[in-house]
Amino acid sequence: MFRHRRTDGPRLETGVSDAGPDPAAWAPGGGRSSGLSLERLPIRALARVGPKIAERLERLGILTVQDLLFHLPLRYQDRTRVTPLAEIAPGLETWVEGEIRESSISQGRRRSLKVWIGDALGAGLLLRFFHFSPQQAAALKPGKRVRCYGEVRQGPQSLEMVHPEYRLLRPEADEPIAPCLTPIYPSTEGLQQRVWQGLTDQALALMERSAPAELLPLKILEPLGLPPLTEALAFLHRPPVGTPLQDLIEGRHPAFARLAFEELVAHQVSLRRMRLTQRRRQAPVLAGDGSLCQRLRASLPFRLTGSQERVVAEIAADLAQSRPMQRLLQGDVGAGKTVVAALAALQALESGRQVALMAPTELLAEQHHRSLSAWLGPLGIEPLWLAGRHKGREREERLAAIASGAAPIVVGTHALLQDDVTFQDLGLVIIDEQHRFGVHQRLKLREKGGGEDGAPHQLIMTATPIPRSLAMAFYADLDLSIIDGLPPGRTPIVTRAVPDTRRDEVIERVRQACLAGRQAYWVCTLIEESEVLECQAAEETARQLSARLEGVRVGLVHGRLKSQERDAVMAAFASGALDLMVATTVIEVGVDVPNASLMIIENPERLGLAQLHQLRGRVGRGSVESHCLLLYHAPLSETARERLGIIRDSTSGFEIAERDLALRGAGEVLGTRQTGSIQFRIADPLRDQPLLAEAQRAADVLLVDYPELVMPLIDRWLGEREHYGGV
DSSP states (O other), rough: OOOOOOOOOOOOOOOSSOOOOOOGGGGGOOOOOOOOOTTTTTTGGSTTHHHOOOHHHHHHHOHHHHHHHHHHOOOOOOOSSSOOOGGOOOOOOOEEEEEEEEEEEOSSSSOOOEEEETTTOEEEEEEESSOOHHHHHHOOOTTTTTEEEEEEEEEESEEEEEEEEEEEOOTTTOOHHHHHHHEEOOTTTTOOHHHHHHHHHHHHHHHHHHHOOOSSSSHHHHTTTTTOOOHHHHHHHHOBBTTTTTHHHHSSSSSHHHHHHHHHHHHHHHHHHHHHHHHHHHOOOOOOOHHHHHHHHHHHHSSSOOOHHHHHHHHHHHHTTTOOOOOEEEEEETHHHHHHHHHHHHHHHHHOOOOEEEEEEHHHHHHHHHHHHHHGGGGTTTEEETTTTTHHHHHHHHHHHHHTOOOSEEEEEEEGTTTOOOOOEEEEEEESSSSGOHHHHHHHHHTTTGGOOSSSSEEEEEESSSOOHHHHOOOOOOOOOOOOOOOTTTEEEEEEEEEGGHHHHHHHOOOOOOOOOOOEEOOOOOOOOHHHHHHHHHHHHHHHHHHHHHHHHHEEOOTTTTTTHHHHHHHHHHSOOOOOEEEEEGGGGSOOOOOOOOOEESSSGGGOOOHHHHTTTSSSSSOEEEEEEEOSSSSSOOHHHHHHHHHHHHHHHHHOOOOOOOHHHHHHHOOHHHHHHOOOOSTTTTTTTHHHHHHHHHHHHHHHOOOGGGGHHHHHHHHGGGGGGGG
């Protein structure tokens, strides 16, 4: 089933025999070595790979022949058959063949060469060339037979191919076609597909004589019915005639599953090694006596929900252990994660240890600082805030307080990661909106504490719910806690999508809400990746709305305001001194105004579902019914229409995250900074979700029964990236 088929079609001239170079005759530096494996065979060993091609391959991470074998095609073309003209349809990419019936040069709006071909059954097709030479026009004359490859399109008058590949056929000649599907490789400038064809021909010939090591034992592979590694690689580079093209396009063929499974196993093994390493480290036992936690609970104007209590208990049990807690806390927008974090912090303080809370933006860090100050100030605990804007003597004083232990709780941004920030006795690290940080950053903060007792405990929070498949794939080193309910009194948010042609109606809706004593947000977004332009748009929108809404007090917040100015506007809005807040997406997190019950989001089609859900969560924080209006610009693409439909019909962050994953992929849902260090090359956590549980089991088997295979597997799939885990 998975037999490799050699191609007999056009090949890159290599200047060597078809057998290719001998893997036993090469070693780094040009010397000779016996039994050299493909993972060490340099790409320069292949014929016609000089310094320039080697440099271009290196851009794609291809240094060895094994790297080349694991560089799989991006897509495939079926050049194995000629489709009769009567069977072609728009969207089909295929060979066609016919006799030229007519050829002419059109002098219309755009000059073109039009060539009509037909067959004995009367079916026809138009070939259109916008760029052509006089020699081409002369060669493509009536009576000649021609074979063309391209995508069939619906033209103004008939089906057509634009700039197809073609060749004129000799009379009565039986022209060969490709013996297998044609791979199209991801490439870089200067590497054409014919070069890839020649290089992979050589690599596949070498693999037949010196196969890459099989790193998954039969006891793991056989129950899954997956093919051996070499058969899967050969199949994917040269799929035989009859292979369902859709299975290859969607990555659902067993050969894809074989490689995806091995990659998933490599990641799981790496994460489990990281987890085992962390668990072997010591951590301070933060048992606490409960006194501060009891005082905070008594002072709160609300009771914790059942899911909050469950999570508090899970965290408390972890903190009382002598191994470092590594826990991911998920909760939907407004689920009450901050108070859970505050109780965890107090447990650390009861044990005489310091706490650091890191947030990705100054706005969110300030919000946490205000919340903690309001809750803990009456207990005699003053959180200290550290940000990049703190300079000179002020910064020195804050650093001294942290180093001496005079600051029991430190709230900050990336500024906490700087080398001059040292703690006397850091026992607990809390990281909010973890997907905004790279993995290196949260690990760097971990290294700042623990003292003689080892590493500090770590609580990682996110208001962006992570689909189960992604949590299994990316966070196997963490324990998971979920707050799956909202505090009592919260009302569902009604979401509507409205075209911007009804902008006047929306403005009137804002007026009525504000005159009724409620507050509203108006969020401006732009397609351009420019904070300057986005801020200018917000400023212009605020000016227009101020002119249109007489009697409505309008404020403006964007990322380029000085923090003191932004603080003043936010404070005024929170106190009720402003009715309408015009803002950029800086209000996505960290704003809590219960009286705000109306949210307008301009150009929502520009944002991801998770970000829309976060923005929407700024309203609905009180007891009054709240509304979110998505002011879109028509016409919408099908994808944009589907996305707005999802956000309109669902209020569950977890459901939205699953749908967002299906639409946009893991990198977008988690954030590229979070996934960048652990990006998958072949596996897809959504497509390959059925394999994840098996990959976890396989990782456990390898670690226990086959420890000698662990590092080769990690090196093959992660290489240097494995060090992101600090193993």
